[in-house]
Amino acid sequence: MPATENDWLRRTLAIETRASWISFVQTPFGQLTIGALALLATHDYFGLWEATVAVVAALAAGATMLHTPKLHVLILFTATWGSVLAGTALGSLDTADRLADLLQHMNRSANEAALLSTIGVALVLPLSLLLFSMVRRTPHSLLARRPFLSLLLFEIALCLVSYILQANGMEVAAIVGWLTVFVFTPYLWFLPYAVIDLRARGDSMPLAQLAVQRPFWSPTYVPFGKGLAFLRKHRATDAEALAVTQLKGLKLLLWANVLNALRELLELIPVPVLGEAIDAFLSGHPVSIVVGWSALVVSTARFCLQVAIWAHLFIGVARLAGYRLPRGSWRPLESRTLMDYFNRFHYYFKEILVDFFFTPTFFRVFKRHPKLRMFFATFIAAGVGNALWHFLRDVHLIATLGPTQAIRTFESYLFYCMILATGIGLSQLRLSLDIRPTDCWSGRLRSFFVVWSFIVILHVFSDGSRTHGLNDRISFLGSLFGVN
């Protein structure tokens, strides 16, 4: 697209820069219009009641942010915990499913799974308060100084105890243990931010910290918006900034729908999904090389679109609540290097890897060897941290498959993490040696080709299914290059 045409499109879409739109959004009718459009843009993804709660809560939080901060916190708290408890009870969040799988694995009735899970999630509230109180009373304890490490050790210990109980036939105790693991695991990635903030700011309200533990705009395992400290820095500070933020939020929600339409168009391309192409190869009736490559490229594109769509939906709703958060996925196709891709593709996931893995490693290891120090810290974040997050997300498989099989079925993703981390580490090293891609169009094209060839090829190993082992995937990839 010519630059002038591109500029025209950008200017036309930049409604958040126009005084008339900014004024309109601040009126009751403007808020209603934003709410209605946001609901239309989100209900297909969140579900109708979840989207209604999210949009209404976000607009109420936005309306109270500037003048009644205590009410703002109360709204965030009620929406966050109301939606997580209702979502668990009604089965739209995964805790109850995981417990049901475990109960069925033990040949027990799964009827009570939703109720037990909801009670478990409710207990996170007093236990988090207890944790905050411990941090305040002992600010020099390991828990207060290294919250992620402490909570990770707690999670590992919980898993071990639960597995030992299960292996020794103490089923009821094992169920309680595993339920604790399933309930606690998502909070492992949120609570450290609260602890760090509480230690830095003694005046931080525990209620405000609780209000953003798996906040209502993104009840996932990735903290979109990080913790309260990050949100505090990104809150709108006046009525105009709030209106601009809400317009940007709405635009992001609508953009997610455009990307979804693109994703649905990709579904129309008559190629098998990657898993089917691998299955066909393994059954001795492989698809042609062209179809195989097409399946791989389309599968990668769909995965990338899916990550971007959800990131835009979550950040879009957070912006409706008045938080001027950076986008979760920002033009990954323009990545110039692998490091750049890592930064752009899934920003908030990268942030937890940087905060909980890169930074602690970088400040402690190989301090006299700058290049090794940089490479190693990057490798620990993009490799070890990435693998650990994904392994713990599926921690229930230890209970249902057993630890050996849970690790065996993870080998392909582990391989993916190690190769990705090596690539990103080397990319980081090249940058530190000032080796950068050139800025001309041919340089940009080369960057696009290099970065995305790497990502597409690596997608063979990161594709979600755990049914194909590492050797099967390596053989399939070889077949795409004509190696049998």
Added chain:
Amino acid sequence: MSNQERSEVRAFISAALEKRGDTKSFSDNESLFLSGRLDSFNMVNLVMFLEKTYGINFDSIDFEVDIVDTIEMVMTLIASR
């Protein structure tokens, strides 16, 4: 703290911004990292520069990007070494 140190830090930050194609001026109190003008890679380089040039030991500091987000904050960090 000396003006020379301030000039050295400013020169380091200016060079990092220029490499990112950012030639706009910046004040001593302007956010560099939280505003997105510089990224985590630049932050790591700044930390290594501060360790090497001014002997700052980050072992004893709870590192948060806030403590190096502006020139003024960096100068405070250098002064407290």
